[in-house]
Amino acid sequence: MSADRISAQLAFLTEADRLKSIDRATTLCDASRRENSAEHSWHIALYALTMAEHASRPVNVGRVIQMLLLHDIVEIDAGDAPIHGSPDPDLQAAKEQAAADRIFGLLPADQRDAFRAIWEEFEAAETDDAIFAKSIDRVQPVIANLETGGGTWPEYNVTPEQLETRVGVKVKRGAPAIWEALKARIDRWFAENTG
């Protein structure tokens, strides 16, 4: 029935509102405050729309954007695991699975399954769309750090090697031309601020 469907959909969308209160490690580009996961999700969807042409293999940008709109919703229950922090990966994964059960479970069954499948595809990072989506999710915080004099890098004692392993490898896999463009700016920052 249409009224029941709408009320289940609105329950999901109202729950999703809480993503606006999940703070990330990264700040805004003007360093005024930490970024939240909802506005981050908007920003990387816009990144994907703007930069899809640089994907290492052709992608369906509409599907990539769907992934990016949905990818962080589990953080409402599981919290954000900073890329340069050291959470227990198994524990974090278990929390995220439970969060996906609960939050996507608010939707009508067909949409619960469809959104869950898109989220699982993103997490698995095996399809061309997911590989590009993952690379874009890694690019945006690098820009925020570069725009704010290193941002969270000093706080987490990030080394160039760590940035290459945790960020560069994933960006290069999905969008090598973008990593090449960032690398020059990153190398300059580390040359001027460390060593």
Place this chain on the structure above:
Amino acid sequence: MSADRISAQLAFLTEADRLKSIDRATTLCDASRRENSAEHSWHIALYALTMAEHASRPVNVGRVIQMLLLHDIVEIDAGDAPIHGSPDPDLQAAKEQAAADRIFGLLPADQRDAFRAIWEEFEAAETDDAIFAKSIDRVQPVIANLETGGGTWPEYNVTPEQLETRVGVKVKRGAPAIWEALKARIDRWFAENTG
């Protein structure tokens, strides 16, 4: 050249970061603070993804989402004009055109023109995609107000008639079943809180 393209795209995306600092009249669903236009844009893109089946005419949900990701970017220069406030509409429109010139102008020319065309299509509200996108943009603040005991309605002295004229007409045009579902909750609120 690829490096020039990427650097123009990143200039646009870095400028877009400022949308996270544009506050709207509406608060989060827990009333903890006012919502900003970037997280609002994420939320209504998620609304569109979830509720496209209720569009009055068939829509291309990927295009609707592109519109919603881009629709508020002009507010970086022009600010948010609250739906229940009384700005000068000609002045606001002129500010938004100038903002579109400047901000989309940061992109490579082909993307500047494509993004501008999507934004103009949204503003004109004539195509099926734009009509649905506009209706979704009006639904989400109603939910935020209902979730927060009337939210901004008392502050702006909103009457049921005003809500019908400024919000209901537009929601019904693009998504009549959603307005029907909201109407019962809205009528209950006004019956209990006014008169």
